[in-house]
Amino acid sequence: MRILVIGPSWVGDMMMSQSLYRTLKQTHPNALIDVLAPAWSFPLLSRMPEINQGIEMPLGHGALGIKARRELGKKLRENGYTHAYILPNSFKSALIPWFAKIPTRVGWRGEFRYGLLTDCRKLNKTDFEKMVERYVALAYPSQAIKTAKDIPEPILVPKLQVSSSESIAVAEKLIPKSWLTTLKQNPKQLFIGFCPGAEFGPAKRWPDYHYAALAKQLISLGHYIVILGSAKDEAIGEDIIRQLNAEQQEGCINLAGKTSLDEVMCLITALDYVVTNDSGLMHIAAAFDKPLLALYGPTSPNFTPPLSSNAQIIRLIEGFIKIRKTNQAMGYHQSLVDISPKMVMEKIQERLLALENRLFTLYNE
Numbered sequence: 001m002r003i004l005v006i007g008p009s010w011v012g013d014m015m016m017s018q019s020l021y022r023t024l025k026q027t028h029p030n031a032l033i034d035v036l037a038p039a040w041s042f043p044l045l046s047r048m049p050e051i052n053q054g055i056e057m058p059l060g061h062g063a064l065g066i067k068a069r070r071e072l073g074k075k076l077r078e079n080g081y082t083h084a085y086i087l088p089n090s091f092k093s094a095l096i097p098w099f100a101k102i103p104t105r106v107g108w109r110g111e112f113r114y115g116l117l118t119d120c121r122k123l124n125k126t127d128f129e130k131m132v133e134r135y136v137a138l139a140y141p142s143q144a145i146k147t148a149k150d151i152p153e154p155i156l157v158p159k160l161q162v163s164s165s166e167s168i169a170v171a172e173k174l175i176p177k178s179w180l181t182t183l184k185q186n187p188k189q190l191f192i193g194f195c196p197g198a199e200f201g202p203a204k205r206w207p208d209y210h211y212a213a214l215a216k217q218l219i220s221l222g223h224y225i226v227i228l229g230s231a232k233d234e235a236i237g238e239d240i241i242r243q244l245n246a247e248q249q250e251g252c253i254n255l256a257g258k259t260s261l262d263e264v265m266c267l268i269t270a271l272d273y274v275v276t277n278d279s280g281l282m283h284i285a286a287a288f289d290k291p292l293l294a295l296y297g298p299t300s301p302n303f304t305p306p307l308s309s310n311a312q313i314i315r316l317i318e319g320f321i322k323i324r325k326t327n328q329a330m331g332y333h334q335s336l337v338d339i340s341p342k343m344v345m346e347k348i349q350e351r352l353l354a355l356e357n358r359l360f361t362l363y364n365e
Contacts, residue, residue, distance in 0.1 A: 001028050002079065004055075004102060006086045006093050007037035010199065011280025012304060014041050015158050015287055016132045017087055019307070021050040022156035023139040024085075034079070036096065043262040044284075047160040064092050073099020085138050086117065106138050131304050132157075157307040158287040162269045170266035174255060179224050188356040190223045193268065195276035195285070196240065197233030197256065202331035203323045205277050206295045206339060208236055212243035213341040214275065219244075219251035223352075226271070228264055228281060229256030272355050275344065282306050291355065293348050297336035298323050312347055314339055 003024060008014050014037065021033055032052040035045055045054040058072065059065040073096045082104060084097035089110025097105045098116045106119040113120060119142060127147040128134045136155055137145045145151060171180065183189055196211050198204035215225045227237040234257030241254055259267065268274070268285050274292040276282040278299045285292050286306035293312045294301070298321035301313050317335045 001031040001083065002081050003028075003031055003033045004076065004079070004081045004084045004097060004100070005033060005035045006084065006088060006097065007035045007041065007057075008087050009038060011041075011044070012278075012283045013087075013131065014044055015280065015283035016304070016307065017135050018048050018050070018158035018160075018287070019132050019156050020085065020087075020135040020139055021048060022159070023136050025050045026156065027139060034081075040261065043260065043265065044160070046262075047162060047265060048158075049161055066095070069095045070099045072096055073101075076100040086113075087135060087138075091116070108134065108138075129302055132307060155307075158283065159289075160265060160284065160287045162266050162288070164269075167266045167269045170263050171270045174259065174263065174267065175226070175270075176253065183224070186222070188222065190272040190352065190355055191270060192218055192223050192225055193271040193274040193276075193285070194225055194227045194237075194240070195229060195274060195279055195281040196227065196236045197229040197281075198277045198279045199232075200299075203333045204279070204297060204299060204336075205236070205332060206297075206336050207332045208239040209243060210337075210339070210341050210344075211275075212240045214344055215240060215244060215252055216248055217341065217345055219248050221352075223251070225252040226267065227252070227254045227256050228259070228267065231257035233257065273348065273352060275348070278304065286311055291351055293344065295336065295339055295344070297321075297333040312351070314343060314347060 008017055024031055024033060033050055034053050034055055035051055036055045036057050039056045042054045045051045059068055077100050081100060081102045084102040084105045086094045086097060086107035089108055091111040091113060094107060094113045094116035104119065105117045107117050108121050108123040121142050128137060132155060133148040133151060136151055183191060194211055196205060196208060218225060227240060229237065237254035237256040241249055241252055244252060265284060268290060269288050271290055274285045274290050276285060276292060276294055278294060278296050282294050283306060286308035289308050289310050291310045292306060294306050296313060296315040300320045301315060316338050
């Protein structure tokens with residue numbers, strides 16, 4: 001059995017899709033699974049032991065490119081795929097497996113895809129509330145899975161693999177040596193990650209001034225703060241640091257935009273705790289089973305929660321709120337503004353006290 005998956009275009013969705021890959025490998029141990037996805041996702045795929053290889057999607061998100069899809073589909077016929085799983089719900093995402101003449105093509109109906117899919121399923125969103133349930137359901141025959149309750153438990157959550165030697169090498173490259181020395185000597189000092197960005201924009205972000213206020217409290221307790229994110233998040237990290245005094249800045253480093261995705265994954269494995277928005281990095285931290293606190297505003301943890309028993313969540317509102325994407329400097333959603341640093345500190349304090357009795361995670365193996 002050789003499988004082609006048309007993968008998602010976003011970090012969080014790609015992480016949640018690993019539950020499908022794990023399920024397919026559990027039910028078909030000898031299957032080879034290839035994922036057609038943007039090149040940026042290859043570091044993630046390389047950390048998923050279920051994946052045989054990533055194949056680069058040559059078209060950007062939203063591009064139709066019928067000719068390019070036809071040519072790629074013809075080329076993929078050489079791989080002898082028997083099954084395709086199409087995770088995006090768009091019409092164009094189903095074209096390549098169709099052009100590749102893959103016999104079994106599975107996906108949700110989405111945008112009018114009759115004929116393109118051989119196993120075209122109608123999605124009732126109330127029957128499959130979580131994104132991960134929608135992915136995993138595709139691994140089973142349609143007649144066996146009518147609602148999420150029919151999915152065999154437990155759902156296999158995402159699990160990435162990074163060796164301790166890789167984590168140590170990246171930490172020694174990027175973290176101040178004085179921090180590493182102090183952390184090895186004093187087990188009560190913790191390595192805490194902040195993930196203050198969100199691809200959607202400010203409406204999904206806890207305000208930078210709240211992150212700064214939390215950083216001040218944590219640094220005063222002797223902990224170190226590492227800010228992680230993409231190049232788009234570098235300015236957010238700098239905004240946080242600017243609100244700290246000179247002494248506090250010695251305990252906070254902004255690595256957003258200064259690391260590759262692979263380095264970020266290695267650094268996350270070295271963290272003792274993570275405070276994060278609803279973002280791709282939240283899902284990566286959950287896949288390493290890191291203790292984390294996820295802060296939600298208009299997006300719902302009922303749809304895309306961190307898939308880890310080590311995760312805590314704060315959300316002050318109910319339901320899903322549709323908002324427009326914005327890249328404005330401000331534009332924070334009121335429900336996130338209302339989550340005070342005091343609320344966050346109270347939520348994580350008990351967990352931090354338990355962690356203080358352990359040495360810095362990186363050197364604890």
